[in-house]
C-alpha cells in the first residue's frame with residue numbers, strides 16, 4: 001500500500017457506493033476491483049472529488065449515481081487506475097530491447113525502413129520515453145526512416161503528462177541511468193524536462209483497451225506492461241487475441257515481469273531474450289517467419 | 290561482493306549499510322575521504338563504492354577523482370549518493386569518473402535499481 005492510498009478521515013463510503021464504483025470501473029475500463037479495495041476508491045477519488053467541489057467522496061459518488069454517464073464518470077474511472085511506473089522499469093526488458101530486439105528489427109526492416117512500436121498502457125510516459133532515449137542513444141542511423149512510435153493510455157491525465165515530459169526528482173531517480181539524465185534532460189526549478197527531440201519521438205493518444213482500437217497498422221514491437229493484471233481473464237484473452245491480429249509475424253510482444261500469455265492464449269510462443277521474456281505469435285504450420 | 294561506504298552522517302551510513310547488507314554485500318563504512326584512501330592503501334578488494342558529495346575535508350568529488358587514479362581499482366563501480374541535485378553536479382560527477390548518481394532522498398528499492406544499472410545483481 002502506498003502512503004497516498006491511506007484514506008483521509010471522514011472519507012468512508014458505503015458498501016453500495018463501493019459496489020457502484022466497482023461496476024462502473026469494470027464496465028468502462030475492464031479493471032477489476034477486489035473486495036476490500038474501498039480504501040483505494042476513497043483515496044483515489046478524494047482529490048477529484050475535492051477538485052470538483054464535492055464535500056466528500058460519498059457525495060461525489062452519489063452525484064455520479066444520479067446522473068447519466070458522462071465526463072465526470074470518465075474522470076472517476078481514470079482516477080481509479082493504478083498508474084505506477086518508472087523509467088526502464090525492471091531494467092532487463094529494456095536491456096534486451098536495446099541489445100537484441102531493436103538491432104534485430106532494424107536489420108530486418110532495413111529495406112522497408114519502417115519500424116512501428118506501440119506502448120499500449122504508457123501511464124505518465126516513462127516507458128515509451130525510455131525507448132525513445134535508447135533510440136536516440138543507440139540508433140542514430142534511423143534518420144530518414146518512417147518511425148511509427150505510438151503510446152496510449154486510458155487516462156488522459158496520464159497521456160497529457162507523458163506528452164509534457166516533465167518529471168519530479170523522485171521520478172528521475174528511479175531506474176534512469178545518470179548518463180541519460182545528463183544527456184536527455186533539462187532542469188527547470190524543481191522539475192526535470194525531457195529534451196524536446198526525445199519527447200516528441202512518440203505520439204501520445206487516448207486509448208481504452210476495452211474499446212475498439214484505433215491502432216490498425218501492423219506493429220513490430222508491442223509493449224503491454226502491467227495492465228493485463230488489472231483485467232479479468234476474459235478481457236485478458238480478448239486483448240491478447242487482438243494483439244495477435246496486430247503484431248507482424250516476426251514482431252514481439254512485451255508484457256510486465258509478472259505477466260504471461262500462458263493459460264490465457266496458447267497461440268503465443270515464449271521467447272527468452274537476455275534476461276527478459278518476449279512473446280511472438282506462434283507461426284501456423286507451414287508458415288515461415 | 291564488498292562495498293565501501295563513505296558518508297560523514299552516521300545515520301546515512303547505517304541506512305546504506307542496512308540496505309547493502311541485506312542485498313548480500315560485505316560493507317565497510319567510513320566517515321571521510323582520508324579514511325577511505327588510507328584503507329585502500331592496503332585493501333583494494335572492493336566492487337562498489339558509495340560516495341557522499343559533502344564530506345568534511347576532501348570533498349566526495351575530489352575523492353572520486355582520487356579513486357580513479359588508484360591502480361588495480363579500475364573495476365570499482367562508483368556511485369555518488371548525495372543531496373546535490375543540480376544537473377551540473379551530476380554531469381561533473383560523471384565527468385570525474387563516477388558511474389552512477391543517486392539523489393537523496395531515496396528508498397531501498399531505488400538504490401537497488403541503481404545497483405542493477407551498474408551491472409550488479411541484487
Ligand SMILES: C[S@@+](CC[C@H](N)C(=O)[O-])C[C@H]1O[C@@H](n2cnc3c(N)ncnc32)[C@H](O)[C@@H]1O
Nearest residue numbers: 029081083084085121123154208209225226227
Ligand atoms: C501500472 S500502470 C503501467 C504503466 C507502464 N506500462 C509500466 O509497466 O510501467 C497501468 C496503466 O494502465 C492504464 N490502464 C488501465 N486500464 C486501462 C484500459 N482499459 N485501457 C488502457 N489503459 C489502461 C492505467 O491508466 C495505467 O496508466
